[in-house]
Amino acid sequence: MAGILEGLRIVECAAFIAAPLGGMTLAQLGADVIRCDPPGGGLDHNRWPVTRGGRSLYWAGLNKGKRSIAVDTAIPRGREIVTALATASGPGAGLFTTNFPARGWLAYETLRKQRSDLIMVNITGNPDGSSAVDYTVNCAAGFPLATGPVGHEEPINHLLPAWDAITGVTAAVGLLAAERHRGRTGEGQLIRLPLSDVAFAMVGTLGHIAEAQVNGEVRPRHGNALYGAFGRDFATRDGKRIMVIAITPKQWQSLIEVTGLAAEIAAVESQRGLDFRREGDRFIARDGLFPLFERWIGAHDLDDVATAFDRLAVCWGLYRDFGDLVANDPRCSPANPMFRLVDQPGIGRYLMPGSPLDFSGVERLPPAPAPLLGQHTDEVLASVLGLSSRQIGELHDQKIVAGPEAG
């Protein structure tokens, strides 16, 4: 079964989240992504969460569908092998590096001497090439001081490494854009993508820079209240918690109709001189509106709320922890064609996602497990570099490459 990116080959010299996620995004669409690691694994090979046996669920999650070659780049011959892979002839070779020093033998200027139309993506921490990680960019990006309960004093980091995630997918956009350009012009190039640029660009795109510079305002904490419209978390009578949203006029009307709160809401509206057809006015009057919905939702069990809300397409959702999500949400189960139960060598069988992109013109690729470290060493050396069994054997003998770790 071929994915939509069949024929695109990427060599990945990277670790942690952003660049490996970029490679995985392309691998799950059918690109041949060859991840290079030192024998024994790179910096992220044992990153938590791990199984009780110490196998990294993190590494397995971020390297699904790739091929793995274990090669020691502390040795000149190992560097030659990675260089040869990254610059091998073919229609779609590209290269991802990240946080790694893309200097010396891994510098674009060095590698392009071997292949002038090379495409290389280099993810850095900061625009000047200095190091930074999601957590040390996030603290500067403003969100931790605007996330969490009103009145809370300390920063609250979100658990989701969102900047890594957005950077990884953006790297995939950059590589595809450059490959399109190469198809038209024959030219390759170096693509620089700093993690902090991704974060601060998003701060601007979401309006926070303009709020500060144009309005002279810094967004304070609003707890779980949706800024600029109606929305918050509410507790049901049976102790469940739900998120309820009304941004569009239709969502607001549905919510009023279901709850039968029209008269009480109209009283708040006229008392404050507001017009709740305007979403912003619903936010301004939130201290008057939230208690009405607290009472209504708090007087009903979740099942009844769900039935009533779904009947009129109210926009809402149930809070779940990760365990509840996996156990009880059919969208996160084998009933969803994006997911399958897959055997991950060395770890076991669990639910794995494929790409969330579903193309009508090509069959959906099922999720593939991450490789064992070095699982494809011999296969890649033979098929991409054309090495003979004898040559591959010598590389093993000299400890320049390694085969698969035990599963």
Next chain:
Amino acid sequence: MAGILEGLRIVECAAFIAAPLGGMTLAQLGADVIRCDPPGGGLDHNRWPVTRGGRSLYWAGLNKGKRSIAVDTAIPRGREIVTALATASGPGAGLFTTNFPARGWLAYETLRKQRSDLIMVNITGNPDGSSAVDYTVNCAAGFPLATGPVGHEEPINHLLPAWDAITGVTAAVGLLAAERHRGRTGEGQLIRLPLSDVAFAMVGTLGHIAEAQVNGEVRPRHGNALYGAFGRDFATRDGKRIMVIAITPKQWQSLIEVTGLAAEIAAVESQRGLDFRREGDRFIARDGLFPLFERWIGAHDLDDVATAFDRLAVCWGLYRDFGDLVANDPRCSPANPMFRLVDQPGIGRYLMPGSPLDFSGVERLPPAPAPLLGQHTDEVLASVLGLSSRQIGELHDQKIVAGPEAG
């Protein structure tokens, strides 16, 4: 100046964050993105944050670099115009729709009758096509119950609409992958991308599904402590707050060396029988390690901490609110080539980001402001559809299209 995606045209019938961000991602790389809205604006035209005059900073942020046509699709002739735009001949026409009913005249099966190789991206809430927004997906994704201080009972929503952001960039990946495929096969297609699939795929990729299913564990709150390695926020003597991280051995060694805490740390290590060369062991002993760093960092002013940390490349960052970021971080200023001060018609002059992707082979496109609603109505009707001035005048007379709103 031409961007790397020159010649790619996208018609965008969308609102809110995900799909407009997908369009903007491509527009900032040089694609011609034509956003279609009803005269007077769509559902998101007045979304908060707004200026004191009521202009949406949100809309301006998400539509940078696009062209705008105002056309009333409640009228059959208006629907014909959008259909003609979306299916116009040319090398790169594609279409984004979102949360909109991609049914009836906007259905892929209807539109492809006009252009068989159409590429259409349809972002939905859930895989079954039902509606959901970032906030009602996020509540089910597990993160709000794992974000925030240890012991906190209620969910904490992160302010960043991360799922919208990741979905928007993923949509751009999908469109570029499909355009690559069309270049090879001549075939267009419909790309479905559910917001909830993006979120739950990321839950899996980051290891939370495997943690639940393989380890039988649900990640609890760890406050601002970095899971599985050393990291947390600390207060300096002068009341600033910083994030400090040590994931790699080098980061950990730098931190020990700068702080001179080697003996105290070794005592914790031997007392617990751990090996702090392993990042996970630093997390296990965090209650023993954090107080040592609290004392050292709390005994120094920020300036001294910064000088000492930077000298040995400790991985750290300063917490800033949005105002502090904009006022004091040079990475978020015109000193960064990604940013420029730009005049946004109707709003004023403020700092705007271009694409964080920097391609060595093409000149960097400076950030362009968002259009006024309907700013390009006549230009698009003439250049893309070949309508005459008389025909365009008639469309205005019949209130089927509208020109630019006042700036």
